[in-house]
Amino acid sequence: MLAVDMETIRKQLPVWVEVSRPHAAHGKVASYIPELSKAPADALGVTILTKDGESASAGDCGMRFTLQSISKVFTLILALMDHGEDEVFSKVGMEPTGDNFNSMLKLELVRPGIPFNPLINAGAITVSSFIRGRDPKEKSERILQFFKDLTGNPGLDYDLQVYRSESETGNLNRSIAYFLKENGVLSGDVEEVLDVYFRHCAILADCSDLARMGLVLAHNGVDPMTGQTLIPRRYVQIAKTFMTTCGMYNASGEFAIQVGLPAKSGVSGGILSLVPGYCGIGVVGPALNDKGNSQAGVHLMEHMSRELDWSMF
Known part of the structure; x- marks a missing residue:
């Protein structure tokens, strides 16, 4: 992983979001759950949270959405x-x-x-x-x-x-x-x-909530904000492995190659991800690709991973 300070990420993140946002036009908001079809198709937001409590956010990161499969x-x-x-x-x-x-x-x-x-x-x-x-x-x-x-x-x-x-x-x-x-x-x-x-x-959350949950997983079940152990380390290992192999539906292999991070998506457009030992990531982009993952959100994750050299592999 490249040693990139959060101030640099804060400056670049709005740019990266706007690069990825047009990709939402190639996706569709989920409609098989009627209430989800009301979400704005062009929305895209992200929050990154580190163990030191530093965060970077951009786009529609304050938008609330249901966790669904996350x-x-x-x-x-x-x-x-x-x-x-x-x-x-x-x-x-x-x-x-x-x-x-x-x-x-x-x-x-x-x-x-x-x-x-x-x-x-x-x-x-x-x-x-x-x-x-x-x-x-x-x-x-x-x-x-x-x-x-x-x-x-x-x-x-x-x-x-x-x-x-x-x-x-x-x-x-x-x-x-x-x-x-x-x-x-x-x-x-x-x-x-x-x-x-x-x-x-149907639990409601936003990108900062996802990032905080991802941060706990990134630190093997310990919440760095409080020092409290919330999850046994072994069960975090199991969860992160499932996220890597199955978390992005039947596009999990492609995501592992292109992004290289554990992640879990939901059909409301959310993506929870993490960089082990470093940060939690929350993304939302309601327009989905044909695999049920956020069209623009996946593009944003790919872009960030390349720019910041985040892939575990």
Whole structure:
């Protein structure tokens, strides 16, 4: 990694955002969740946060959006903290699929039919069933509190309109969940598990929240802002590996080559990334490419990684 001071990054970041912003025109805002279609297609923002508390932001970094699949990284971590590796990975695999994030194809073709990894929908729904709590309300409260701790933002909350929109139109996710239940992979009441899943996907955040979460991962579970250990190091290792191999859907290999950093995207246009040992990165750009990743956001990540020599490889 090049030794670039934050003042230089602050000066260059607005320029890089405007170089990448036109690429949003080649993408489309997600519409299969109706509420997400209201997002501005040309928005693009970024925040970078270092362990010293220095930050750089540019573009539409204050725009709030729902975490969507970004939340899957942290519900996996919470499930691991609740149950341990052996139990969680008895029901969820560790391999990329090469299929769309909402595909059921491998569930039917590959025995015993467990989801390939925890970052596709089938895997994340299964992981949601592992969160401890007496009922969906308590489970969701624990998840939300975990995100509040990770972001240092006590005001974090749900976008209830997006939650309802996902719940009312999530027929494919229901099909996946009932298929998992039929195969003995999913335990508990299907609708209650789905309620937990839809709710954590609808947590509202902005780029600074993503950057803070990325910073915790960059420092192996310790929040440098407080010195508090929030996640065991082993579970951070697992999460960062999944982010590298599966975090950008079935474009994860290309992202690893072009950017070379662990990352997780969501269909609201968010990207959470990190430079190990250095910084957390939060990006938003609602217009998506055909893989479901932010069109302009991916371009921005590629540009920053090249300019700053951030690739781990």
